[in-house]
Amino acid sequence: MADNRKRAPRGGKQAASGSRPIRRNDRAAAPKGQRERSQAARPQRERSRDNVQVPKGEFIEGRRAAAEALRTGFPVKCALIAEGGERDAALSHLVDDLNAAGVRIKYVPRAQLDALSSHGAHQGIALEVGNFPYADVADILDRAGDGPALVVVLDHVTDDGNFGAIVRSAEVVGAAGGNLGNKRGVTVGSYKTSAGAVMHLPIAQVPNIARALDDLKAAGFWVGGASEHAEGSCWDAPFEGRVALVMGSEGDGISRLVLEKCDFLTKLPQRGMTESLNVAQATTALCFEWLRRNAGELMGEE
Numbered sequence: 001m002a003d004n005r006k007r008a009p010r011g012g013k014q015a016a017s018g019s020r021p022i023r024r025n026d027r028a029a030a031p032k033g034q035r036e037r038s039q040a041a042r043p044q045r046e047r048s049r050d051n052v053q054v055p056k057g058e059f060i061e062g063r064r065a066a067a068e069a070l071r072t073g074f075p076v077k078c079a080l081i082a083e084g085g086e087r088d089a090a091l092s093h094l095v096d097d098l099n100a101a102g103v104r105i106k107y108v109p110r111a112q113l114d115a116l117s118s119h120g121a122h123q124g125i126a127l128e129v130g131n132f133p134y135a136d137v138a139d140i141l142d143r144a145g146d147g148p149a150l151v152v153v154l155d156h157v158t159d160d161g162n163f164g165a166i167v168r169s170a171e172v173v174g175a176a177g178g179n180l181g182n183k184r185g186v187t188v189g190s191y192k193t194s195a196g197a198v199m200h201l202p203i204a205q206v207p208n209i210a211r212a213l214d215d216l217k218a219a220g221f222w223v224g225g226a227s228e229h230a231e232g233s234c235w236d237a238p239f240e241g242r243v244a245l246v247m248g249s250e251g252d253g254i255s256r257l258v259l260e261k262c263d264f265l266t267k268l269p270q271r272g273m274t275e276s277l278n279v280a281q282a283t284t285a286l287c288f289e290w291l292r293r294n295a296g297e298l299m300g301e302e
Helices: 032-050 063-072 089-100 110-116 137-144 160-172 188-193 209-218 279-299
Strands: 058-061 076-082 104-108 125-129 149-155 177-181 203-206 222-226 242-248 264-266
Touching (some): 063 076, 063 089, 063 188, 076 110, 089 104, 104 110, 110 125, 137 149, 137 203, 137 209, 149 160, 149 209, 149 279, 160 177, 160 188, 160 279, 177 209, 203 209, 209 222, 209 242, 222 279, 242 279
Parallel strands (some): 076 104, 149 177, 149 242, 177 203, 222 242
Antiparallel strands (some): 058 125, 076 125
């Protein structure tokens, strides 16, 4: 059946997706003696951290991400467990699962895990893994099949927290995959912030996003860019069928060359006074709007 949707005019500058709050130090000043003791102890803690040897390699951290790695058969070279972790029942159970899978276990000082952690939330465990197995755009197209499909394309989205949250949302709605530029990769923090979703969603690292969008268009995808300057909201956007959703960075938005490839621009409706959602929140809302539009064909719902 012919697709009668009209491609919108190109152009328009992508706006930043929100501003970061200013942090204030609301804590009251400590008593003089306590302040002096704290200042004296600080150099010792910093010297101790500097002396920690950070292991080389690629690591995923956190208990949920580690459990997902085991469940999906992700190749694990070694597991680093915080010393004393055997006294933690949940962590001990995870160690038993690692042993059953034949993974080498190594107990290390917690400071060593702190040193390799991307955000300090390792929960006493980090798994050394091989290089992330990136997919090709062709792999994502194979997974998309011939019916409705969603591909999330990230243009200069670099924050680990946003990236992981976007991958998690895309995987939950059943996206075929994600595309990102070759200057951005899956990091240690991505495993944690995506709750292991990076192990379920094919992710392609492409040298040229604009060219990748041409490949998606040739496969029947309509390219929609999220922009605060879009004339219509997502409720009116052509989200039925095969859609490549482009999200730009919060600082610079979608780059000009990528924006020119978009068939339409869209935005979230808004009633409040806050400037906007961050890029991860906005992507989540748009992913679910795509799923709602295609639920009948994908999930048998009317």
